[in-house]
Amino acid sequence: MADPTTNLESSLQVPSVQELAIQRPDQVPPRYIREDGEIEACPSDSSLRVPLIDMAKLVNAETRAQELQKLHLACSNWGVFQLVNHGVSDESLDKMRDQVERFFELPFKEKMRWAQRPGTLQGYGQAFVTKLDWNDMIFLKTQPIQNRNLDLWPQNPPQFRESLERYSEEMREMASSVVKFICMALGVEASKLLLESFEEGQYNIRMNCFPPCPEPERVLGIVPHADNSAITFLLECGHLPGLQVLNDGKWVFVQPIEGAIVVNIGQIFEVLSNGIYKAPVHRAVVNKLKERLSIVTFCYPSPCVDIAPFENLIGEGNPPLYKTMTNAEYFHKFFNRKLEESFIDNLKM
Numbered sequence: 001m002a003d004p005t006t007n008l009e010s011s012l013q014v015p016s017v018q019e020l021a022i023q024r025p026d027q028v029p030p031r032y033i034r035e036d037g038e039i040e041a042c043p044s045d046s047s048l049r050v051p052l053i054d055m056a057k058l059v060n061a062e063t064r065a066q067e068l069q070k071l072h073l074a075c076s077n078w079g080v081f082q083l084v085n086h087g088v089s090d091e092s093l094d095k096m097r098d099q100v101e102r103f104f105e106l107p108f109k110e111k112m113r114w115a116q117r118p119g120t121l122q123g124y125g126q127a128f129v130t131k132l133d134w135n136d137m138i139f140l141k142t143q144p145i146q147n148r149n150l151d152l153w154p155q156n157p158p159q160f161r162e163s164l165e166r167y168s169e170e171m172r173e174m175a176s177s178v179v180k181f182i183c184m185a186l187g188v189e190a191s192k193l194l195l196e197s198f199e200e201g202q203y204n205i206r207m208n209c210f211p212p213c214p215e216p217e218r219v220l221g222i223v224p225h226a227d228n229s230a231i232t233f234l235l236e237c238g239h240l241p242g243l244q245v246l247n248d249g250k251w252v253f254v255q256p257i258e259g260a261i262v263v264n265i266g267q268i269f270e271v272l273s274n275g276i277y278k279a280p281v282h283r284a285v286v287n288k289l290k291e292r293l294s295i296v297t298f299c300y301p302s303p304c305v306d307i308a309p310f311e312n313l314i315g316e317g318n319p320p321l322y323k324t325m326t327n328a329e330y331f332h333k334f335f336n337r338k339l340e341e342s343f344i345d346n347l348k349m
């Protein structure tokens with residue numbers, strides 16, 4: 001979910017999906033069943049593929065121009081791409097995946113040591129909107145350090161905290177370069193202020209567990225949504241596809257690629273780009289036999305910068321399409337949004 005904090009603010013205690021799945025039920029309890037028709041597990045057009053962007057080609061001055069063009073098309077036509085050669089070491093990615101896998105393997109009672117507490121937004125549990133998602137998760141704020149609630153940072157498995165700390169640091173570094181290149185692709189010079197705002201930005205990490213589900217065609221792992229971040233990085237823990245992006249009215253699987261990180265535009269960047277880049281609607285589907293894990297990093301600029309379309313994109317014939325908001329106003333609108341209304345449409349002029 002864009003930022004599970006919304007749901008958690010009014011979160012009810014709901015059962016663990018992993019615990020439900022362990023009992024190997026033949027059917028799913030009705031409160032998980034989606035009434036809006038069968039969930040299409042296969043893309044209607046399997047030739048559609050989410051674009052691949054090579055960070056090494058963006059860094060290299062000789063190949064940059066061409067790769068920036070690809071990046072521009074990826075962001076304007078899809079809002080999502082797979083990033084390779086991103087510079088985060090395999091070792092660090094593997095370590096993080098391993099610790100998250102081990103965490104979800106712990107007995108339920110042990111995981112509950114880090115459960116969401118009443119009045120807290122973070123911790124182990126579920127996000128609840130209207131229907132239940134087939135998903136357990138642990139949601140932790142990692143940067144800046146004062147946002148951390150270490151009481152909710154697992155100490156089991158033993159290296160969880162240090163892996164998360166290192167991983168989140170690497171995501172923060174990656175965010176600054178990815179934002180810089182996305183701005184270049186958009187044709188705006190990213191201001192020093194904006195780039196610094198990602199160095200000092202806010203980073204929240206949601207680790208998702210989607211247990212096997214007896215009726216995958218009637219249940220969703222995560223409901224369709226767009227992220228409220230500026231950009232989001234998603235790391236797959238295995239090879240089982242589950243993330244789907246809505247593209248031209250079709251749900252398209254994001255096929256896991258070894259070593260790649262999935263990057264998607266969030267609603268803050270949609271505003272910054274004056275709608276040239278859109279935050280894509282996406283969802284997670286589940287599998288009948290296999291569990292899937294994902295690690296999702298939501299990147300936000302520092303609360304000091306306003307959220308408004310880039311000035312260079314505005315001029316005669318190009319009016320601003322979105323309002324100018326302080327960070328606090330943006331989150332106030334988000335937390336007070338009506339679920340039946342489109343959040344992003346409410347940010348438009």
Ligand SMILES: O=C(O)CCC(=O)C(=O)O
Pocket residue numbers: 001002206208222227242243244282283284294296
């Ligand atoms: O894990 C996935 O496939 C999707 C996760 C997601 O969209 C989210 O946590 O916002």
Ligand SMILES: [Fe+2]
Pocket residue numbers: 001002225226227282
């Ligand atoms: Fe998402």
